[in-house]
Amino acid sequence: MTLGPRVFKTGIAVTLSLYICFFLQLEPAVFAAVAALFTIQPSIYRSWRQLLDQVITNTIGAAVSLFSIYFIGDNPIIIGLLMMLVISLSLKMKMESTIPLTLVTVLAIMSTPDNENIDFILNRFLIILVGIGSALVVNLLIVPPNYKKNYLEKTTAVFQNMSLLLRTAVSNELTETSFHSQGEKLQGDIRKLEDLYKIFDEERAKLSKLKPVDVREIVVFKQMLKTLQQGEEILENIEEHYFQSGTSEEEDRLFDSHIEQLIKHHEYLFLKYEGKIKQQETDHELNEMKKSAAFFERTLDIYKQNKDQKFRLLIIASSIVEYSFHLQRLEQLIDQYYKVRKS
Incomplete structure (x- = not known):
């Protein structure tokens, strides 16, 4: 079994994101780990580009979720329609690589009973950002690609x-x-x-x-x-x-x-x-x-x-x-x- 640099850095990014969430008392930290998994890229530029794209599309996903919660609803049919909308918007902006994590963000916000609490929504969004940021830091500092x-x-x-x-x-x-x-x-x-x-x-x-x-x-x-x-x-x-x-x-x-x-x-x-x-x-x-x-x-x-x-x-x-x-x-x-x- 070969452990390449990207595999090694993915493990470190996940660990780092979990520790940050622990110290900041952000729960559930698993969403940060998922975000780190999706954000690790094979190059520094792509990591930076991925960070910007993820922030943009995840902000849109969170905003759409917030709008739906307060004005439309959060039943399974609505969630499914929001997924389709988020995918369409990501494709329109040519940010296809961000789709999986943006969908995770939407699910993280909408699939919990306490989703009408604005603090809860910000908490979920911050957890996602912790994972994205952890992946970028690791890619920049740990075994930078030659x-x-x-x-x-x-x-x-x-x-x-x-x-x-x-x-x-x-x-x-x-x-x-x-x-x-x-x-x-x-x-x-x-x-x-x-x-x-x-x-x-x-x-x-x-x-x-x-x-x-x-x-x-x-x-x-x-x-x-x-x-x-x-x-x-x-x-x-x-x-x-x-x-x-x-x-x-x-x-x-x-x-x-x-x-x-x-x-x-x-x-x-x-x-x-x-x-x-x-x-x-x-x-x-x-x-x-x-x-x-x-x-x-x-x-x-x-x-x-x-x-x-x-x-x-x-x-x-x-x-x-x-x-x-x-x-x-x-x-x-x-x-x-x-x-x-x-x-």
Whole structure:
């Protein structure tokens, strides 16, 4: 069982909210714990944004509940209609993430016999705010997220899995069960990496004044993601088209060897970004372009010899050349990044 930072911080936020309610004699404290659970977010900006959104929608929920109690009623049908109204208002304001906690606020206020007491309503609302505030404080102070480190670690892990699959895709060395299992893991990890990049880019855009981030490095990270996405596309194309093309041993070697070259180039770029490779002025990029052009021309020749059966190979070859292009682009961006840093 893995306890990630978010799980750890959720536990602390719940504990903190319960203790605050105990010292302030706010009951029932369970609503503060629920509020803390819903408010913990994967980034500082999202926690702050969530705090503001929660305050707005929960204030609206409390106001609607108060109005209903004094002028309409609090029977189950009315409560259900209020739920629908609160959901509609939250969606209208594009604050969908606040809906669960706002509904809890409405229920906390309306589902108790003493709900006509204004002090009771304020008490319930304050309890919710304690939970929201506890979550924000914990996210700011406890294990603050290191987006750059997390992103690079995740990128490296995704590449390791992708390189294994690409190196064995044509040779068909892995068992079918293992290949599909690793493939599904790769797809899931790339989706997580896409979400992590969005958070990283979001923090840069919204909190740049508080925590400056090198925009050039963000561009490098984006290109790292694109190369992995393109590698995933190659795997999908191989699985869908390659073995239906009736390839010969020579064709297997052609595709296998070129994919191997690109994987080595990808590994080289990771080392280059980490500063483990000497920065040299070479024609490496030009050589890669020539190799990719030669590979595609050879695939085109194979297609011309048997257009009906070999058409699928062109689809795979196109995605492989696209992968090569993204690797070349990544190398350019890494070179530019280090060139600016030195200047």
